[in-house]
Amino acid sequence: MTEAFKTNQGHGGETHQQAQGDAAVLTTNHGVPIFDNQNSLKSGARGPTLLEDFVLREKIFHFDHERIPERIVHARGSGAHGVFEATDDISDLSRAAVFTKGAKTEVFVRFSTVAGGAGSVDTPRDVRGFAVKFYTREGNWDLVGNNIPVFFIQDALKFPDLVHSVKMEADRAYPQAGSAHDTFWDWASLMPETTHMLMWAMSDRTLPRSFRMMEGFGVHTFKLVNAQGKASFVKFHWKPRLGLQSTIWDEALKLQAADNDYQRRDLWEAIDTGDFPQWDLGIQVFDEAFAEAQPYDVLDATKLIPEDDVPVRIIGTLTLNRNPDNFFAETEQVAFLPSNIVPGIDFSNDPLLQGRLFSYLDTQNSRLGTTNFHQIPINAPRCPFGNFQRDGKMQTQVPKGRANYEPNSLAAHGEEGGPRESAERGFVTTNAATGPDEQGEKLRVRAELFADHYSQARLFYRSQDAHEQAHIASSFVFELSKVGLLDQVPPRMVGNLRNVDEELAKRVADGLGIDLPERNDAAREPVDMDPSDALSIHKNMKATLEGRAVGILIADGSDAGEIDALVAAVESAKGKAVLVAPKVGGAKLSDGSVRKADGQLAGSPSQIFDAVAIVLGEEGCKALLKEGAAVQFVMDAFGHLKAIGASAAARPLLDKAGVEPDGGVTDLGGFVDAAKHRYYDREPKVRTLA
Ligand code: HDD
Numbered sequence: 001m002t003e004a005f006k007t008n009q010g011h012g013g014e015t016h017q018q019a020q021g022d023a024a025v026l027t028t029n030h031g032v033p034i035f036d037n038q039n040s041l042k043s044g045a046r047g048p049t050l051l052e053d054f055v056l057r058e059k060i061f062h063f064d065h066e067r068i069p070e071r072i073v074h075a076r077g078s079g080a081h082g083v084f085e086a087t088d089d090i091s092d093l094s095r096a097a098v099f100t101k102g103a104k105t106e107v108f109v110r111f112s113t114v115a116g117g118a119g120s121v122d123t124p125r126d127v128r129g130f131a132v133k134f135y136t137r138e139g140n141w142d143l144v145g146n147n148i149p150v151f152f153i154q155d156a157l158k159f160p161d162l163v164h165s166v167k168m169e170a171d172r173a174y175p176q177a178g179s180a181h182d183t184f185w186d187w188a189s190l191m192p193e194t195t196h197m198l199m200w201a202m203s204d205r206t207l208p209r210s211f212r213m214m215e216g217f218g219v220h221t222f223k224l225v226n227a228q229g230k231a232s233f234v235k236f237h238w239k240p241r242l243g244l245q246s247t248i249w250d251e252a253l254k255l256q257a258a259d260n261d262y263q264r265r266d267l268w269e270a271i272d273t274g275d276f277p278q279w280d281l282g283i284q285v286f287d288e289a290f291a292e293a294q295p296y297d298v299l300d301a302t303k304l305i306p307e308d309d310v311p312v313r314i315i316g317t318l319t320l321n322r323n324p325d326n327f328f329a330e331t332e333q334v335a336f337l338p339s340n341i342v343p344g345i346d347f348s349n350d351p352l353l354q355g356r357l358f359s360y361l362d363t364q365n366s367r368l369g370t371t372n373f374h375q376i377p378i379n380a381p382r383c384p385f386g387n388f389q390r391d392g393k394m395q396t397q398v399p400k401g402r403a404n405y406e407p408n409s410l411a412a413h414g415e416e417g418g419p420r421e422s423a424e425r426g427f428v429t430t431n432a433a434t435g436p437d438e439q440g441e442k443l444r445v446r447a448e449l450f451a452d453h454y455s456q457a458r459l460f461y462r463s464q465d466a467h468e469q470a471h472i473a474s475s476f477v478f479e480l481s482k483v484g485l486l487d488q489v490p491p492r493m494v495g496n497l498r499n500v501d502e503e504l505a506k507r508v509a510d511g512l513g514i515d516l517p518e519r520n521d522a523a524r525e526p527v528d529m530d531p532s533d534a535l536s537i538h539k540n541m542k543a544t545l546e547g548r549a550v551g552i553l554i555a556d557g558s559d560a561g562e563i564d565a566l567v568a569a570v571e572s573a574k575g576k577a578v579l580v581a582p583k584v585g586g587a588k589l590s591d592g593s594v595r596k597a598d599g600q601l602a603g604s605p606s607q608i609f610d611a612v613a614i615v616l617g618e619e620g621c622k623a624l625l626k627e628g629a630a631v632q633f634v635m636d637a638f639g640h641l642k643a644i645g646a647s648a649a650a651r652p653l654l655d656k657a658g659v660e661p662d663g664g665v666t667d668l669g670g671f672v673d674a675a676k677h678r679y680y681d682r683e684p685k686v687r688t689l690a
Pocket residue numbers: 071072073074077110111112128129130131144145146150151155156157159218219220301334335336352355356359360363364
């Protein structure tokens with residue numbers, strides 16, 4: 001066999017050396033240079049492969065073990081590096097170095113869906129994880145939160161039941177990434193404490209337009225502790241600089257078909273183009289007297305503290321400014337631990353939080369295969385760290401000397417004695433007496449106010465505008481309509497909803513076509529709380545094109561001047577202009593020039609854009625009237641309540657798509673301002689909601 005024959009395989013005629021350029025020499029994992037990476041070692045050209053081929057064996061051996069167990073929840077995620085800057089002095093509240101005004105701390109953030117597997121889609125109706133690892137100079141602090149400020153359950157003991165019920169069903173292994181199925185609603189309808197979280201989950205909060213446009217919450221009550229050891233209670237909030245924005249259900253469903261990676265791509269591309277996502281970190285601080293005066297228990301993770309009662313104080317800014325270099329090494333191997341805490345912050349007795357303190361440490365051992373997972377670069381503290389823990393699988397540190405126990409007097413003998421505890425710098429657990437943290441008998445019980453399952457669900461529903469309420473009612477109808485156990489589960493769920501709001505319960509019963517069931521007994525009668533604007537998405541959206549994408553549909557005969565003016569206007573409003581044409585190679589414009597497209601019409605449906613403009617001449621419009629994808633492009637933009645701008649000649653396409661005039665349907669001149677909004681008033685024209 002000639003040398004050329006061996007090296008040409010798989011390179012379409014280009015030699016192996018040409019394809020590689022001046023690359024470093026390929027070696028085995030043990031450093032032995034490799035002569036041939038194309039052919040296994042055989043006994044003769046057509047003979048059996050030899051066991052002796054250590055190059056082949058090592059390569060296949062390693063490949064066979066490339067996957068690690070995916071996270072039992074939050075398996076699908078996207079990560080990014082960034083920095084947190086403390087912008088306010090809260091030294092009276094916390095001694096944490098991360099909060100020293102002006103301090104900059106490196107962070108790694110991972111956003112995720114909860115129920116689906118690692119390869120599932122980005123846009124199911126699901127809670128989003130919002131986990132932040134702060135590499136502070138006093139150790140790692142992990143704030144492992146969600147985009148919803150409350151949780152399904154009050155006690156960690158119920159977490160396996162929650163997760164088993166919502167994940168794909170045990171025998172049939174479907175549905176993937178969705179709660180619209182029997183076991184979830186069977187369980188949830190039997191667990192009234194889930195009701196408040198269900199209101200959030202059925203709202204558009206679980207359909208975020210982008211990770212960049214959702215809030216984050218630490219959920220639990222934590223403590224801040226100052227240098228004098230004084231503790232205050234605190235809730236953490238992340239507020240997105242781009243404002244809140246969600247999609248609507250039909251749009252989210254169609255996004256699953258259009259782009260499985262919609263949110264992962266959105267985050268990556270924003271960072272890649274220097275459009276760094278930012279959030280402000282806010283705190284709600286309160287004391288024991290406040291806690292005791294509330295009609296809910298601040299240790300109950302199914303309850304929030306209305307912002308109207310305790311305003312959110314902004315104390316810092318998170319900026320994500322660097323994409324991971326390697327998805328597996330960083331985003332997959334990152335291990336978040338609610339038990340990662342630093343001096344100046346402390347846990348409360350929230351029983352859900354207490355259970356989490358164990359679970360996350362434990363899970364890393366099965367996921368990453370070793371108790372030394374903290375040595376993986378993405379998990380390792382950026383400050384010096386050391387102790388007398390030794391050995392274990394995948395130990396990468398090489399501690400010198402004999403000091404692997406403490407106390408020791410090795411230093412007196414001239415040997416290295418190792419690190420020691422520090423009364424000044426060490427983490428001190430706050431005295432349990434500072435807070436409503438009761439201690440006493442060993443009891444399997446819940447505190448009294450935990451029995452109020454409905455007051456805050458009602459607060460949430462009544463804080464939404466009419467469109468948002470219709471979305472919630474319709475989501476309940478959609479989800480419950482997927483339940484096969486029709487006789488028992490939907491009536492039970494609607495019986496719970498009667499404790500939230502009678503009108504909501506009626507709408508859901510009507511939508512399902514069932515009789516209104518009896519109201520279920522409430523363990524504790526709900527109380528009315530004052531509605532809070534902070535709980536509504538619509539009241540917290542921003543009229544802006546920043547971070548948003550505009551799809552501009554062009555075709556042969558489109559006017560170059562109109563296109564250029566529109567692109568310039570979108571970009572000067574900080575939006576992203578994306579040209580879509582029937583052929584990706586481009587369209588031949590009326591002036592004879594060819595304009596290359598960013599996307600082909602068939603693969604760039606309007607759901608991937610926040611607003612669309614149709615820039616066509618007569619000839620192009622005529623051709624597109626016969627293109628289903630073009631008609632659908634406009635029809636969906638209208639149905640998804642987006643602004644539609646059109647050139648005069650494009651009107652027939654709008655008519656064919658059933659577009660009716662409203663404030664969101666404009667000529668090209670008025671389009672950019674219109675594109676900063678969604679048109680929820682249009683919705684009754686395009687669909688019947690519950
Ligand atoms: Fe959890 C992962 C958020 C309750 C057990 N959880 C995980 C992640 C987030 C949350 C964002 C993904 C972290 C990442 O990106 O790697 N979890 C929450 C929130 C909760 C919550 C906001 C309630 C307030 N979780 C919770 C309980 C338990 C767990 C009560 C167990 C008793 N969660 C886990 C876990 C995971 C996890 C099984 C899977 C992978 C991992 O931890 O590292 O241990």
